[in-house]
Amino acid sequence: xxxxxxxxxxxxxxxxxxxxxxxxxxxxxxxxxxxxxxxxxxxxxxxxxxxxxxxxxxxxxxxxxxxxxxxxxxxxxxxxxxxxxxxxxxxxxxxxxxxxxxxxxxxxxxxxxxxxxxxxxxxxxxxxxxxxxxxxxxxxxxxxxxxxxxxxxxxxxxxxxxx
Amino acid sequence: xxxxxxxxxxxxxxxxxxxxxxxxxxxxxxxxxxxxxxxxxxxxxxxxxxxxxxxxxxxxxxxxxxxxxxxxxxxxxxxxxxxxxxxxxxxxxxxxxxxxxxxxxxxxxxxxxxxxxxxxxxxxxxxxxxxxxxxxxxxxxxxxxxxxxxxxxxxxxxxxxxxxxxxxxxxxxxxxxxxxxxxxxxxxxxxxxxxxxxxxxxxxxxxxxxxxxxxxxxxxxxxxxxxxxxxxxxxxxxxxxxxxxxxxxxxxxxxxxxxxxxxxxxxxxxxxxxxxxxxxxxxxxxxxxxxxxxxxxxxxxxxxxxxxxxxxxxxxxxxxxxxxxxxxxxxxxxxxxxxxxxxxxxxxxxxxxxxxxxxxxxxxxxxxxxxxxxxxxxxxxxxxxxxxxxxxxxxxxxxxxxxxxxxxxxxxxxxxxxxxxxxxxxxxxxxxxxxxxxxxxxxxxxxxxxxxxxxxxxxxxxxxxxxxxxxxxxxxxxxxxxxxxxxxxxxxxxxxxxxxxxxxxxxxxxxxxxxxxxxxxxxxxxxxxxxxxxxxxxxxxxxxxxxxxxxxxxxxxxxxxxxxxxxxxxxxxxxxxxxxxxxxxxxxxxxxxxxxxxxxxxxxxxxxxxxxxxxxxxxxxxxxxxxxxxxxxx
Numbered sequence: 001x002x003x004x005x006x007x008x009x010x011x012x013x014x015x016x017x018x019x020x021x022x023x024x025x026x027x028x029x030x031x032x033x034x035x036x037x038x039x040x041x042x043x044x045x046x047x048x049x050x051x052x053x054x055x056x057x058x059x060x061x062x063x064x065x066x067x068x069x070x071x072x073x074x075x076x077x078x079x080x081x082x083x084x085x086x087x088x089x090x091x092x093x094x095x096x097x098x099x100x101x102x103x104x105x106x107x108x109x110x111x112x113x114x115x116x117x118x119x120x121x122x123x124x125x126x127x128x129x130x131x132x133x134x135x136x137x138x139x140x141x142x143x144x145x146x147x148x149x150x151x152x153x154x155x156x157x158x159x160x161x162x163x
Numbered sequence: 164x165x166x167x168x169x170x171x172x173x174x175x176x177x178x179x180x181x182x183x184x185x186x187x188x189x190x191x192x193x194x195x196x197x198x199x200x201x202x203x204x205x206x207x208x209x210x211x212x213x214x215x216x217x218x219x220x221x222x223x224x225x226x227x228x229x230x231x232x233x234x235x236x237x238x239x240x241x242x243x244x245x246x247x248x249x250x251x252x253x254x255x256x257x258x259x260x261x262x263x264x265x266x267x268x269x270x271x272x273x274x275x276x277x278x279x280x281x282x283x284x285x286x287x288x289x290x291x292x293x294x295x296x297x298x299x300x301x302x303x304x305x306x307x308x309x310x311x312x313x314x315x316x317x318x319x320x321x322x323x324x325x326x327x328x329x330x331x332x333x334x335x336x337x338x339x340x341x342x343x344x345x346x347x348x349x350x351x352x353x354x355x356x357x358x359x360x361x362x363x364x365x366x367x368x369x370x371x372x373x374x375x376x377x378x379x380x381x382x383x384x385x386x387x388x389x390x391x392x393x394x395x396x397x398x399x400x401x402x403x404x405x406x407x408x409x410x411x412x413x414x415x416x417x418x419x420x421x422x423x424x425x426x427x428x429x430x431x432x433x434x435x436x437x438x439x440x441x442x443x444x445x446x447x448x449x450x451x452x453x454x455x456x457x458x459x460x461x462x463x464x465x466x467x468x469x470x471x472x473x474x475x476x477x478x479x480x481x482x483x484x485x486x487x488x489x490x491x492x493x494x495x496x497x498x499x500x501x502x503x504x505x506x507x508x509x510x511x512x513x514x515x516x517x518x519x520x521x522x523x524x525x526x527x528x529x530x531x532x533x534x535x536x537x538x539x540x541x542x543x544x545x546x547x548x549x550x551x552x553x554x555x556x557x558x559x560x561x562x563x564x565x566x567x568x569x570x571x572x573x574x575x576x577x578x579x580x581x582x583x584x585x586x587x588x589x590x591x592x593x594x595x596x597x598x599x600x601x602x603x604x605x606x607x608x609x610x611x612x613x614x615x616x617x618x619x620x621x622x623x624x625x626x627x628x629x630x631x632x633x634x635x636x637x638x639x640x641x642x643x644x645x646x647x648x649x650x651x652x653x654x655x656x657x658x659x660x661x662x663x664x665x666x667x668x669x670x671x672x673x674x675x676x677x678x679x680x681x682x683x684x685x686x687x688x689x690x691x692x693x694x695x696x697x698x699x700x701x702x703x704x705x706x707x708x709x710x711x712x713x714x715x716x717x718x719x720x721x722x723x724x725x726x727x728x729x730x731x732x733x734x735x736x737x738x739x740x741x742x743x744x745x746x747x748x749x750x751x752x753x754x755x756x757x758x759x760x761x762x763x764x765x766x767x768x769x770x771x772x773x774x775x776x777x778x779x780x781x782x783x784x785x786x787x788x789x790x791x792x793x794x795x796x797x
Contacts (some may be wrong), residue, residue, distance in 0.1 A: 015716060015731035017724070018649045023789070059781075091783050114756065116785035119655045124788050 026141055030055075030132045031120035035087070035110040041111045043085070046136070052082040052161045053101050053132040056107075057118060060099035062091050062126035068145040069127075073105035075151055085110060089118045089126075103141060105111075129154065132136070133161050165445040183319040184259060187311065191252045191259065194308040199247025200344075201232055201301055203244040208233045208578065209602070220300040221620040229300035230573035231291050244287070246349045248305055250342040251280065255312065257337050267320075274321035276334075277312025284309040297573065322503050322676075331368050356595055386526050387420075387504075389497040394419040394461055397428050397569045403556035411555060411564055416544060418490075418499040421451065421459040429458055429522035429579075432465040432552050433561040434513040435486035439572035441507045442709060443561040447578040448504070449601055454583055463501070464491070464548040465560050471542055482513045487545050489518040493527060497507050501525040509699050512777040520688060522700060576601040590618055608714070608734030611742070617644040618797070619674070619740050624684035628675050631794040633729035634750060635662065642666040642695045642795050646730035648747050656759035656784030659751040659793035668795035669754070673778070675796050676752045676762050680705050680775035682737055692758060695778035703774045705744045710771035717746035717773035719766045725789070726766050746773040748792030749783075759784035761791060 030053075034044040045053065056072060058065040069086060076084050086107040090096040092109065100109075112118055121130060124143075131140035131154060140157045175407045204217050208229055220228035231237065237244055255276060260271040291298055313321075332522035384618030393415035402410045413419075413432060431447065433440040453462055466483035469475045486506055506513055522532045535541055552562070563570040565582055578676035580601045586592035618629040636648035642662040651662065660670050677685040677694050685694040702708050705715070712718060715735035716727050726747050736742050744750075746768060749761035760780045764773030767790065 015727040015729050020725060021789075023653075061781075089782055091780065112785075113783050114785045115655075115783035118782055119785040119787035122653065122788045124790070137317075 012075045025121065028138055030103050030138045031117075031135050032111075033117040033120060035112055035117060038088075038109045038111055040097055040114075042073070043108070045132075048083045049136050050134050052134060052158060053130075054082060054084045054158070055087060055121075057087045057089055057112075057121070057126060057128045057131065059126045060095040061090065062140065064145040064147075065127045066099075066103050068129075068151075069103060069105040069107060071145075073107050075107050075155060076107065078155075079162070081162060082158055084108070087112050087117055089113070089115055089123075092114075092153065097107040099129055131161070178404045180319040181263065183315045187259060187315045187319075188256070190308055190311050191256045192591060194252035194305060195249050195256070197301055197305055197308070198245045198252060201245030201305070202243050202349050202351065204228070204301075205232050205237055205245060206349065206356055208375075217301065225298060226300055227297035227571070228299040228301055229578070230297050231302060231716050233487060233575070234291075236287070236290050240742065242349060244345050244595055244656055245305075246345045247342065248280075248340060250345040252278065252308070253336045253341040253345070254334065257341075258334065258471045262319075263672060265306060265644050266330075267324050268327045269334065270316055270319065270324040271326040271388055272334045274313055274316040274324075276655050277309065277314075280309035281306075281313055281360065288403045303345070336679065345680045364486075387501045389494065390417065390420055390423070391497070392423070395423040395428075395459055397430075397459075399428075399430075399462075399564065400503055401564060401569065402557070403565045404558055404569070405556040407556060409555050411567070412551075414547070416494075416752070418462040418494045418498055418503075419444065419459055422457065423457050423459055425457055425459045427454075427458045427566060427583055427771065428461060429565050430463060431561055431563045432460045432463045432548075432555075433469075434464075434466045434480060434483045434556055435490060435506050436480040436483035436505070436510065436513060437467065437560045438510070440561045443563065443572060443574070444503070445708065446576040446579070447563070450579055450583070453576075453580065453601060457587060458583065462499070463552065464545050465552040465557060465562070466545065466549070467560060471545040472552075473546075474549065474553045477593045486513045486518060486544070488536060488541050489522060491544050492532050493525065494523060495535055496536075498522075498527050502527075504591045505698070511703075512696075520698070521601055524688075536623075571775060575603050577603065608732075608736075611646055611730050611733050613646070615646060615740070619679075621679050621739055621741075623678050626675060626678055626684060628671070628796050630675065630679050630741055630796045631668075632672060633794070634748055634792050635659075635794045636729065637662055640665055642668065642793070644729075644794065650726055650729055650743075652726060652748055652789050653787045654751065654791050654793050655787040656751045656753065656756060658787065663793070663795035666795060668797040670793060671752045671796035672754055673758065673760055674751045675764065676744075677751065679739065680763065682739065693778065693780075695760070695762070695776040699776060701775075703776070705741070705775065710774070712770065715743065715746035715773060715792050716766050717764060717768050718770045722767055726792075747779075748778060749790050751791065751793040754786040761786075765790035 004047045032044070032046045034042060037043050053109055054072065056068065058069060072084055073088070084107050088096045091113050093113065103116065110131055121128070129142045130138055133139045139161060140154070141159050142154060159163065181554045211736045217228045220226060239247060254308045255273055258273050261269045261274070276648055283493050287302065288298070288306060291302065308729065336641065394413050394417040396415070399411045401409055402634070403409050404599055411752065413430065428448070429447065431443070433443065440472060447460065447489055451458070463486040466472055467475050467480040468483040469478060470484040490499055493499050502521060502525050505525060506518070509517065510520065523529055525672050527536065558760055559572070561572055563579070564573065565579055566586065568582055570579055580598035581594055583737050584597050589597065616633055620629050621627070621630050631644035633644045633646065633648065634644040634650035637643070637646055640662060642665065654662070656670070674685050674687070674694050681699060681701030681703070685700060686697060687694055688697040704710060713734065714732060716732050720789065724790070732743060737744065745763050749765045751759060752762050753759040758776045762778055763775065766775045
């Protein structure tokens with residue numbers, strides 16, 4: 001019996017997983033990037049050092065983004081010293097444009113069709129939002145969007161950073 | 164004095180508690196009996212000349228002892244689990260005898276054996292319910308026995324008992340003796356059932372099958388044409404699933420193949436969108452190849468789609484009706500079976516436009532096909548089939564009758580071949596020997612040789628290239644391939660390309676990668692420079708046509724999971740010896756940033772979706788995270 005169980009456990013021995021890495025961006029310096037806005041201007045993140053920055057990654061196929069972006073747009077005027085940026089990661093610009101026809105919001109949009117910023121920030125799912133302080137350090141990461149809680153947590157973090 | 168008291172107290176209470184142990188005696192005897200019953204059932208189903216029906220386990224949508232007790236999980240070290248169980252219960256009975264004689268040092272051992280058996284039962288129940296999809300009532304009875312052991316021994320005071328080293332040694336020795344005797348009995352029973360058939364070299368058989376599948380790329384001149392003429396008029400009196408007597412009849416316009424004068428008819432009701440039907444189709448095609456002169460195979464449509472099956476309420480199979488309509492149109496052009504096979508092979512993509520592509524691939528006249536798809540008469544044929552299915556009390560698909568005997572999902576070609584052999588008048592031994600040739604192949608992972616080459620050479624049609632054997636790791640920024648290497652993650656296409664170039668290699672193209680994975684030359688059917696959205700020319704997974712949750716590192720979608728070292732899943736391999744193409748980390752392919760695509764899914768890709776033709780092109784080439792890796796080609 002003992003042999004059986006021992007052999008049984010051996011046969012079920014779990015495959016060895018690779019070591020866990022610490023890739024948590026919170027508390028680390030926000031990776032810099034330079035992308036074009038939809039109207040063709042250059043946007044470089046490091047140009048906004050000294051300002052609190054809200055970076056929201058979105059895609060045309062992302063359902064929650066249809067609610068998150070207008071909500072970000074709604075709170076934007078309440079925090080005039082904070083820079084809000086919506087990073088679109090669609091590969092095809094036409095898809096992003098179709099989305100913009102359906103969903104109304106007023107945020108500067110940069111287009112990351114090569115997923116360069118997306119890769120730097122190791123984003124796995126949409127929407128993902130990063131709050132960066134005046135020194136360029138990531139202070140808060142939020143994955144997903146809740147239509148009940150809205151952006152209450154983000155707002156309180158922005159207030160903390162602006163004090 | 165106090166010594167005497169200390170000695171007497173537990174004994175006095177133990178005598179009082181012995182009632183629980185007496186209750187355990189018949190339970191363990193029942194366990195031995197069931198263990199033997201399940202062993203003989205297992206052996207008879209897989210190696211026997213007669214297929215005995217197991218009483219007390221009526222097959223239904225949830226219950227099927229035959230499938231569970233013949234699955235790859237039903238054996239451990241090539242011995243049925245039930246045999247191991249019987250040996251364990253015999254050991255426990257002996258211990259019980261010793262305990263009742265006053266040797267209470269065995270009680271704790273019994274308790275722990277019971278705990279481990281109960282835990283193992285939980286595992287087996289999970290496997291049976293989740294992986295196999297059926298429960299086995301007799302197995303459940305054994306789980307109850309396993310649960311009773313720790314409970315009753317605990318009530319009898321096992322937790323306060325002590326265990327000696329001698330007791331452990333005797334316990335282990337008894338188990339070895341009982342296991343030896345049980346295995347001897349089981350093996351001699353198997354040999355008596357098998358006769359000479361047991362000597363068939365299974366590895367050779369599997370190798371033959373693999374060779375067969377490698378040359379399976381459909382060529383136009385090889386497309387199967389349906390036989391001419393109406394289906395033979397046949398009629399069988401059958402007992403339906405609801406125990407009613409009914410007449411199962413063929414109709415002249417049923418698709419058919421085989422010998423129209425054969426004494427044996429296989430009549431299948433199936434849904435082209437149903438996964439179990441796809442599996443059944445592969446088993447039936449094996450049967451057809453083996454017995455085409457002795458059988459006639461007849462197909463009846465039973466799409467689980469309310470649009471052409473009014474009895475169906477849910478709308479889970481939304482494409483089944485169109486697929487059946489298209490197959491009926493294929494029949495009009497004598498291409499039913501070719502279309503049927505191609506549709507099952509590409510079951511993941513059977514939208515209307517794909518069906519039309521398959522029609523073209525099997526050499527149909529598309530104008531005639533389009534006309535046929537738009538007429539009502541095609542649907543009338545389907546409605547007639549589904550009505551007949553309803554009259555026969557069909558509650559699911561597939562339902563296969565071989566003459567008057569019903570087989571359901573999970574029936575293997577071997578089981579059905581046995582019935583055919585017996586109906587053909589073969590004696591039990593001969594029948595077992597012949598049907599054994601159609602035994603399901605077991606995917607047994609072979610150990611990866613230590614000196615395995617870092618790349619494998621693939622040559623197919625116009626393609627000739629080398630591909631890294633494993634997902635690439637990184638050493639000083641250079642791509643390396645080897646066993647037990649950390650596969651590179653957080654790779655963008657740019658970084659992957661760079662690492663390959665430093666190793667004097669390049670990233671694989673989508674066509675190369677897909678060809679290596681599916682074991683067949685990948686073609687761009689719709690000329691859109693993407694190959695993963697086209698027909699499956701080879702196998703869906705590196706190891707075969709059907710998803711096996713144990714072979715590749717997939718569906719590990721909780722936060723505790725990460726990718727594994729290379730070569731940790733030795734069964735996740737193509738016949739050419741390329742490992743880990745499905746699952747673990749997604750792999751960048753493509754020679755330009757524009758056609759950069761991630762292939763094969765990662766460790767967290769849900770179940771059957773981590774397959775060869777899973778192409779993720781959602782994000783651009785800069786995308787990287789803990790799921791993105793690569794391998795190189797040259």
